[in-house]
Amino acid sequence: MPVRLDVRDAGFAAGFEALLHAKREASEDVQTLVAGVIDQVRTRGDDALIDYTARWDRLTLTADTLRIGRDEIDAATAKCSAETLEALDLAAARIEEFHRRQIPEVTDYRDAAGVRLGARWTPVGAVGLYVPGGTASYPSSVLMNALPAKVAGVERVVMVVPTPDGAINPLVLAAAKRCGIDEIYRIGGAQAVAALAHGTATIRPVDKIVGPGNAFVAAAKRQVYGLVGIDSIAGPSEILVVADGQNDPAWIAMDLLSQAEHDTSAQSILITDDAAFADAVAAAVDKHLETLPRTAIAGESWREHGAIVLVGDLLADAPALVDRLAPEHLELAVEDPDALAARIRNAGAIFLGRYTPEAIGDYVAGPNHVLPTARSARFSSGLNVLDFMKRTTFVACDAQSLQAIGPAAVTLAMAEGLEAHARSVAQRLPGYNGL
Amino acid sequence: MPVRLDVRDAGFAAGFEALLHAKREASEDVQTLVAGVIDQVRTRGDDALIDYTARWDRLTLTADTLRIGRDEIDAATAKCSAETLEALDLAAARIEEFHRRQIPEVTDYRDAAGVRLGARWTPVGAVGLYVPGGTASYPSSVLMNALPAKVAGVERVVMVVPTPDGAINPLVLAAAKRCGIDEIYRIGGAQAVAALAHGTATIRPVDKIVGPGNAFVAAAKRQVYGLVGIDSIAGPSEILVVADGQNDPAWIAMDLLSQAEHDTSAQSILITDDAAFADAVAAAVDKHLETLPRTAIAGESWREHGAIVLVGDLLADAPALVDRLAPEHLELAVEDPDALAARIRNAGAIFLGRYTPEAIGDYVAGPNHVLPTARSARFSSGLNVLDFMKRTTFVACDAQSLQAIGPAAVTLAMAEGLEAHARSVAQRLPGYNGL
Structure with a gap:
């Protein structure tokens, strides 16, 4: 069974910490x-x-x-x-x-x-x-x-x-x-x-x-x-769905399974403020698994790595949890997804609203589907055009502008004990006669 | 003595290749x-x-x-x-x-x-x-x-x-x-x-x-x-100076030494179209070494890893060599540095003209001095603001726009054998009754 946590329970902090740091992949030594x-x-x-x-x-x-x-x-x-x-x-x-x-x-x-x-x-x-x-x-x-x-x-x-x-x-x-x-x-x-x-x-x-x-x-x-x-080394796929009780549980269940079917190491997590809705989603997952061709993979992923997290208030409680999970894919199936998104820092890609299933981004939405996994959305981005370009800075001084900023460079170079640096600048300044 | 190559010599290709691939750092196994x-x-x-x-x-x-x-x-x-x-x-x-x-x-x-x-x-x-x-x-x-x-x-x-x-x-x-x-x-x-x-x-x-x-x-x-x-792992510093014969050899010599003084593994290379100027720079390097406090380090770097490359025509010959060297620092001490820079693809930072010594960029110019070394300017950039940010893409469909692009996603998901992906989209389309 997937892990079930409630933010209001005494054991929540420890359980969430365990979820964050659970190893999903065996690393082969090759x-x-x-x-x-x-x-x-x-x-x-x-x-x-x-x-x-x-x-x-x-x-x-x-x-x-x-x-x-x-x-x-x-x-x-x-x-x-x-x-x-x-x-x-x-x-x-x-x-x-x-x-x-x-x-x-x-x-x-x-x-x-x-x-x-x-x-x-x-x-x-x-x-x-x-x-x-x-x-x-x-x-x-x-x-x-x-x-x-x-x-x-x-x-x-x-x-x-x-x-x-x-x-x-x-x-x-x-x-x-x-x-x-x-x-x-x-x-x-x-x-x-x-x-x-x-x-x-x-x-x-x-x-x-x-x-x-x-x-x-x-x-x-x-x-x-x-x-x-x-590029960065991708880990197993992840989806985090933040959903209120106003969604069709079957929709959200299939969204969770769409990543679970990739790999038994994939991870699907639901955060909701509605316990009855959480139950309904869990039931819908089991029902979908009866008919999905990749049920063995999706089922194992859901049982081993899936999680349902109950919170008191989505807007107040979810952002901090999302930021710690830093998911590859974040689906915000709520009435005002922009308000929620504005409070979130860490996610590879965000899917806003009830009609934006994550899978649309895997194929045709337009943004890239190569995204940071394993909490690396805390510090890295999905694949993009800049990954195939590099930036070259340039500087041009003339005699006058070098005179304006050069003396400070000479001072700092001497303070760092790098006299060739200092002289390289100083020799181009007026009246230079050695340092 | 630094390596001396001439693009018009029979052995140039082999010599330049050796320069490109020379190991400058012993890698300690720690x-x-x-x-x-x-x-x-x-x-x-x-x-x-x-x-x-x-x-x-x-x-x-x-x-x-x-x-x-x-x-x-x-x-x-x-x-x-x-x-x-x-x-x-x-x-x-x-x-x-x-x-x-x-x-x-x-x-x-x-x-x-x-x-x-x-x-x-x-x-x-x-x-x-x-x-x-x-x-x-x-x-x-x-x-x-x-x-x-x-x-x-x-x-x-x-x-x-x-x-x-x-x-x-x-x-x-x-x-x-x-x-x-x-x-x-x-x-x-x-x-x-x-x-x-x-x-x-x-x-x-x-x-x-x-x-x-x-x-x-x-x-x-x-x-x-x-x-x-x-961030990327930085190697020893490098400077490549492309200079015509109209420069003060003492200036260019000190610029070469400003990187050589960092480390005995540092590398300073001069590309010029003027053999007499090349000789004058080499002589000026020796002269400067007599008075520089870090002469032992700079001298060893210059002798072991330094190089002077003679070419027939700077604008025609230098860009291809620069791109292969992909230097951390590139100084273009020529009359029209922009024309030369426009033909160059790979460099961490470019210093344009006779009054822009590389050392100005180490301290006060403004661009970052943490730059790609060891030819990695072919594929990476100097440290910059984006290294401390990450990019999150977002998508929002409504029922209508999902109807416009969703069917293509369903088709591709089915072609890839990922039915939960397909159903995750299809269940939100009108008239869905299973796939």
């Missing part, structure tokens, strides 16, 4: 294995990729067939239904539109001292996108990872996707095509990450690697970090 | 030791802090004296000269002014489908700032790390600084005071990072930890990453 794979790819290049793919994906490749050809991408797209391709296109267009509004502007101004100052943003040169194979091969994730990079102006977006036994989800290739990606390699695992980071004879290295993956992929990303940039 | 320290602080709290500080900083503390009192901060400030405090104040005011322009705006709009969409930024709740002790205890770094957090609106900024044998640089405390920081603990090393991340009876935990440190501090930051956010 460091050593992954380090070996990276080393092999670094030294043996394509040959290592071919060997690992034969061993783990049961697929025989050559340097010439590592890449998925344009004809293959077109053929896969032709296999998808018109309805699905239209839905994909609507999703892509909406994601592009939302993300385009995030392109930052140049700052360039001259201040009172006459110093010209500013900052500009430029796209990362080349980005690698990891797409998992098998059941977690989601076309929607291709859109969510690739489109912000494209909107940012990244010139080269490369995709890697394992094709165990040669199988690939055609809609994944269709999604790549919709994003304008035509450099795709049929490799996965730590070896694919290593190839993107170090390059091989066939695959040129990239500057940054993004996209979800299993424990091997995550470990490989951590190990190549520094040589290339990486 | 993982296990640091893991033990973190574990002790997590389980024994203040007692562990007190024990480690006695052992490594030769300082006896109690839970009551861990924190540096306001009186002590005031007394330290009173010890600083008026000239230094004024310089500090000018620097702080300029850093604040530059960073204030970066505060992002809320996005909030309704699109053609009637969906309300947007994103808002909120400050991180609590930030810990690590300040090294001893010789690398730089007041300017206190300003550069703390002020963006304050500008972002972070409510609680905590500082930790080791005070070996009880000694502390008074100007560091004066800088903290100028930044409005009054929660300061006299602890350092991995134990201080652990205390910030996990909290102790005396020190409440923070959400993000920033600031430079030695190998132990860096390893501790990596290990607590996930539980809290961290």
